[in-house]
Amino acid sequence: MRETDGSGISSVEAGLAARLGELRVERGWSLDELARRSGLSRSTLSRLERGELSPTAAQLGRLCTVHERTMSRLLLEVEEQPPQLVPAGRQTVWRDEASGFVRRSVSPPHPGLRAEIVEGVLDAGAVIAYGNPPVPGLEQHIWVLEGTLHLTVDATVHTAGPGDCLRFRLRGPSRFHCPGPDRVRYALMIVAP
Missing domain, CATH: 2.60.120.10 (Jelly Rolls)
Structure with missing residues (x-):
């Protein structure tokens, strides 16, 4: 069972959507610039950032490459501080x-x-x-x-x-x-x- 934020999407998906938007803004990139760098369409990126679409592994891989992060590192950034256990x-x-x-x-x-x-x-x-x-x-x-x-x-x-x-x-x-x-x-x- 997945935890949801009330809108039907999981808390991980919602956090991931928000983090993807933050990373783009931190770099000062428009959706068009991120689309050019990632090879993903502007509309797909917009839907990913709004949480309307869950990224595929391939899409997330492209975004991780553009943002110079491993997939695990990106998912970690969605969480608070991870526990030792x-x-x-x-x-x-x-x-x-x-x-x-x-x-x-x-x-x-x-x-x-x-x-x-x-x-x-x-x-x-x-x-x-x-x-x-x-x-x-x-x-x-x-x-x-x-x-x-x-x-x-x-x-x-x-x-x-x-x-x-x-x-x-x-x-x-x-x-x-x-x-x-x-x-x-x-x-x-x-x-x-």
């Missing part, structure tokens, strides 16, 4: 219904710490592609817990199954694909440079 019921969960992607911030970014842990779940057949990393050289470790993951990094496709771990520094585009027949669930550790 993060109970399962308080971990931020974000869903991209369009792509079949669910992202749980198991160990969110925290001041003074460089690593974070994310649980990702992709439905069978789902694909998530990111044009560029939000921070070049970002260290990532992906441990597949269930299913199969095809991950493209630096134009090389890696196939990982249960128990396999892929580690790398992300400097260019990446693509996550769950070939099926079942969903894939993985743990992603991100270490800031």
Whole structure:
């Protein structure tokens, strides 16, 4: 069950919409300028900032790149101060219904710490592609817990199954694909440079 603000959107979605608008204003960009930089339409950006539309993983990835933030860092900025102990019921969960992607911030970014842990779940057949990393050289470790993951990094496709771990520094585009027949669930550790 998700917490809502009374308008039917979750508190995370409402906070995310507000933060996206704040980031644009902090940089002194118009919607047109952000559209030019992100490749998203002005109307989509406006609807995202008003909370009328929930961003897809791809859209959020583009905005994170433009604003030079990891997705976890952006979602952290939506919350107050994260606790040291993060109970399962308080971990931020974000869903991209369009792509079949669910992202749980198991160990969110925290001041003074460089690593974070994310649980990702992709439905069978789902694909998530990111044009560029939000921070070049970002260290990532992906441990597949269930299913199969095809991950493209630096134009090389890696196939990982249960128990396999892929580690790398992300400097260019990446693509996550769950070939099926079942969903894939993985743990992603991100270490800031």
